[in-house]
């Protein structure tokens with residue numbers, strides 16, 4: 500069963516230069532107890548679609564249309580008050596830069612305890628004790644001492660663990676992690692990813708994991724949504740996306756061939772996708788990937804393909820999803 504479903508979500512921003520259509524009909528689901536990995540180049544609308552769920556958009560942003568169903572309820576209609584209760588109670592979020600989400604004037608312990616006091620109405624002393632337990636659960640050495648420290652006294656990796664502790668403090672049903680490890684070095688990144696997987700296994704938490712790194716997706720996700728220009732262009736299980744398959748979206752194919760592989764002979768150049776993501780104020784008329792696609796036909800320049808099911812649990816937005824049937828120009 501899906502815990503979260505986005506249906507045809509459109510999120511726009513009012514700017515001086517016009518309406519920026521950042522999210523153009525995104526549909527995806529996060530299944531209960533599973534991780535959905537959302538991947539795509541910078542500017543593809545990964546963060547904006549996630550922030551739409553939580554009503555955390557910048558002031559000039561708004562959800563123009565679509566549905567956001569969480570636990571069977573359309574939360575698009577929720578008031579800010581209702582959303583505040585859901586956030587930090589049922590849905591938690593971890594951002595890329597932990598420093599911006601931590602309050603510099605309160606100790607770590609107090610900030611985590613706050614969640615227990617506000618959402619679970621715990622007494623201050625019990626809440627502080629729970630905060631220390633949570634720090635220990637995210638493998639912070641010396642949790643009692645760290646609870647008494649301020650954010651600036653911790654390293655980047657420690658702060659990110661604190662963010663995760665805070666996000667998990669209320670035992671959310673859904674954790675939204677937006678590039679949670681991008682700013683960290685690889686060893687710490689690996690530890691944090693491992694920790695998130697462990698907590699998912701133990702608590703059955705669902706995770707919406709946003710990244711531009713396919714390697715991380717492979718490690719974390721059960722299902723994958725590939726985004727391009729504010730749309731999902733391919734969605735399937737992680738095994739389908741990374742396995743041998745007769746169907747794929749040319750964009751996913753391009754992302755795949757740009758990952759370095761250990762078995763690659765030295766000196767082989769990685770094939771990055773040529774061209775750049777179009778600006779959201781100037782989107783192409785037909786398929787949004789057409790200008791960069793090596794299989795593009797006249798039809799692709801004129802008409803926009805729908806996201807269609809090509810086989811069980813596998814959706815692709817392309818007129819030519821079958822690999823054998825298309826030819827590079």
Ligand SMILES: Nc1ncnc2c1ncn2[C@@H]1O[C@H](COP(=O)(O)OP(=O)(O)OP(=O)(O)O)[C@@H](O)[C@H]1O
Pocket residue numbers: 512513514519521539540541542543544545546547548557559560711779
């Ligand atoms: N407040 C805003 N006003 C205008 N445009 C915005 C605003 N916030 C985001 N956008 C635009 O929305 C589009 C999608 O941005 P988003 O942050 O979702 O991309 P992303 O896929 O998360 O990229 P990244 O990998 O860099 O985090 C971008 O073109 C961005 O410039």
Ligand SMILES: [Mg+2]
Pocket residue numbers: 545546547677
């Ligand atoms: Mg982002």
